[in-house]
Amino acid sequence: MKLMMKIFIVFATVLAVAFYFFYNSNQTSPAAVTTVGGQLEKLAPLPSEVKESSGIEAAAKQGHYITHNDANNKPYLYEIDEKGHLVQTYKLKIPNVDWEDLTSDDKGNLYISDTGNNDNKRKELAVYKVNAENMQQVQPIRFTYEDQPAKTSKKDKLDFDCEALFWHDNYLYLITKDRNKKGIARVYRLPDKPGNYKAQKVGTIKMTDLVTGAAISPDASAVALLSEEKVHLYQNVSSVDKFYEGKPKEIKLSGAGQTEGIMFKDDNTLILTSEGGNLYRYSL
Known part of the structure; x- marks a missing residue:
């Protein structure tokens, strides 16, 4: 009986070893795989001049980006490359009351x-239109929200903060950051020409996350809203005015921190920044 038990143990061990080598010979070593698709990839730390990146947009040169700091910082735009190197600083002669996003x-x-x-x-806010070939050529687009009451009540005290902007077909779209915790973000539209306007409310979005940035794909089929460590991706958009009517795909950006800036590099690639000081890429 003992002999039979020993034979069984030896036989089982041989089988286990054989299975292990057979199984692993048919698998790709994780160390050999560099998967970008569906994963967040850190490209580089941002330069020290960019202490609180709040927006990101493509620069004229391929692989270069324009970013800026948040409130209480100088009114400068910074051109960086994908290695996080500071290429050029553009010193604008306009106020930085609270710069929050960039688009083009x-x-x-x-x-x-x-x-x-x-x-x-x-009560009076602004979007500054800047000529990319002559950064000192700035035109203000000033506005108020059409539904903002003249006197702020406790009920709507935090309703009219906005950190998200994208451009499409001669209009600017702004998405508010609902810090009143009503679970609603408002979508407004403005002409992209200099002047004084009432921002037209075009709709609302039911969401509990605070929107910190926005972007639209080059083919206008997708809109991405950014929140902390998350992208809300609206795909197969047929009407930009109603992009929010579709159900978004939620993409988690674990470990990215306070994500603030977002843009589409192409229809399938997102570029992001965080206030923690990093430049990221996410391939859809």
Whole structure:
């Protein structure tokens, strides 16, 4: 009986070893795989000049980006490459009350969203239209929200803060950051031409996450809203005015921290920044 037990143990051990080598010979070593698709990839730390990156947009040169700091910083735009090197600093002669996001149009203009409104005391906000070939050529687009009451009540005290902006077809789209915890973000639309306007409310989004950035794909089929360590991706968009009517795909950005800046590098690739000081890439 003991002999039979020993034979069985030896036979089982041989089988286990044989299975192990057979199984692993048919698997790809994890160390040999470099999967970008569906995963967050850290490209580089941001330069020390960019202490609180709040927006990101493509620069004229391939592989270069424009970013900026949040409130209480100088009104500078910073051009960086994908290795996080500072290429150039553009010193603009406009105020940085609370710069929150960047976008661009199909004519090479940049738009700086000076729309942060943490205390809800700002009634007149601005988006600055900047000529990418001459950064000192700036045109203000000033606005108020059409549904913002003249006197702020406790009920809507934190309703009119905005950190998200994207451009499409001669219009700027702004998405508010609902710090009142009502679970609603508002979507507004503005003309992209200099002037004074009432921002038109085009809809609302039911979401509990605070929106910190926005971007639209080059083919306008997808809109991405950013929140802390998460992307809310609206795909197969047929009407940009109603992009939010679809159900978004939620993409977790674990470990990225306070993500603030987002843009589409192409229809399938996102570039992101965090206030923690990093540049990321996410391939859809």
